[in-house]
Amino acid sequence: MAGIEDVARLAGVSTATVSRALSGKGNVSDRARAKVNDAANELGYVASHSAYTLATGRNRNIGVVMPYLDRWFFSAILEAAETSMIEHGYDLTLYNLSGGSEQRAKIFNDFLLRKRVDAVLSVAVQPSLSELAALNKMKKPILGIGGRIPGARALWMNDVKAGRLATDHLISMGHTRIGHIGGTPASEMEFQQPNLRRIGYTEALAAAGLEAKPTWFLQADFTLSSAYYQAKQMLGNPAAAPTAIFCSSDEMAFGAIMAAKDLGLRVPQDVSIIGIDNHDLADFYGLTTISQNVRAQGKHATETLIELLNSPDI
Numbered sequence: 001m002a003g004i005e006d007v008a009r010l011a012g013v014s015t016a017t018v019s020r021a022l023s024g025k026g027n028v029s030d031r032a033r034a035k036v037n038d039a040a041n042e043l044g045y046v047a048s049h050s051a052y053t054l055a056t057g058r059n060r061n062i063g064v065v066m067p068y069l070d071r072w073f074f075s076a077i078l079e080a081a082e083t084s085m086i087e088h089g090y091d092l093t094l095y096n097l098s099g100g101s102e103q104r105a106k107i108f109n110d111f112l113l114r115k116r117v118d119a120v121l122s123v124a125v126q127p128s129l130s131e132l133a134a135l136n137k138m139k140k141p142i143l144g145i146g147g148r149i150p151g152a153r154a155l156w157m158n159d160v161k162a163g164r165l166a167t168d169h170l171i172s173m174g175h176t177r178i179g180h181i182g183g184t185p186a187s188e189m190e191f192q193q194p195n196l197r198r199i200g201y202t203e204a205l206a207a208a209g210l211e212a213k214p215t216w217f218l219q220a221d222f223t224l225s226s227a228y229y230q231a232k233q234m235l236g237n238p239a240a241a242p243t244a245i246f247c248s249s250d251e252m253a254f255g256a257i258m259a260a261k262d263l264g265l266r267v268p269q270d271v272s273i274i275g276i277d278n279h280d281l282a283d284f285y286g287l288t289t290i291s292q293n294v295r296a297q298g299k300h301a302t303e304t305l306i307e308l309l310n311s312p313d314i
Helices: 004-011 017-025 030-043 049-056 072-087 102-110 129-137 159-172 193-207 224-235 250-262 292-308
Strands: 061-066 090-095 119-123 142-145 152-155 179-182 217-220 243-246 273-279 288-291
Touching: 004 017, 004 030, 030 102, 049 159, 049 179, 072 090, 072 119, 102 129, 102 152, 102 243, 129 142, 129 217, 142 292, 152 159, 152 292, 159 193, 159 243, 159 273, 159 288, 179 224, 217 224, 217 250, 224 243, 224 250, 250 273
Parallel strands: 061 090, 061 119, 119 142, 142 152, 179 217, 179 243, 243 273, 273 288
Antiparallel strands: none
16 A cells, blocks of 8 residues: 555655645645646545544544534524535534433533534534533634634624515515514524524614504414415415515425415515525525525535634644
8 A cells, every 4th residue: 555655656746735735735836736636546545534543632523513403594504514524625514412411411522522613603602601612622613604603713693684684675576465484482493593584574664653563473483384385374364465475495485476376476576575594496486585605605614614623723
């Protein structure tokens, strides 16, 4: 089996250059990196993971923490993050928090503090101050997606503005009876995105001098089936129904569209529906939606974490 010396000899560079080129750490010219990669491929050389870990204290592995795996937003983030990690030579370890507080404690107080992950990408999960302190003590950088994390980098959408933009769009179309399907208390998540989007909805109505009727605000759990049921309740009485609905996610908007059609209503002729996400199926459903560039968030978050790991201060 070829070794690092064989790669260095064929590429015409030092073993140190080979190590830097294959690890991604340190300064290596594009020309030298290309020569090293060509030589390694020709010889079938695969860098020893254990040797790399011993030499650097790193595993080239990033832990990803998220509350759900069966929602489009999270799977799209995960897809983009994993693609970016692979491109940079990193592995991904996924931690799902759906098991409750006991599982969360085990993940943050045990698994993430072990040496097998170098950094943490937290998706719609806000670490506590003690959890952050433990990660910082172990020099494991953390980056969040979904909201601010004190003392850590984060990416998030302005959910109040998104809710207001969606509602303003419906108002601009001439609607004055606008309903909203938001999140249940159990689906509020740790950054309270559903509540913030509802605030944007009520702010837009107030600015336009429109009433936010309590009966036009219903809660669902961010699934198509739950929103389908709630939209049927909202639209079931034509005399008291809104003519437009703002849904806090595209998947809930899909449920609202199906409910409207099952009630014999045309979308958008009889009822207008708007969502948030820019889901892959938005065009299929003919849904107007606000894009939050989900995959771009996953990619950018991953690249930022890797830049932090490559920093001499880490």
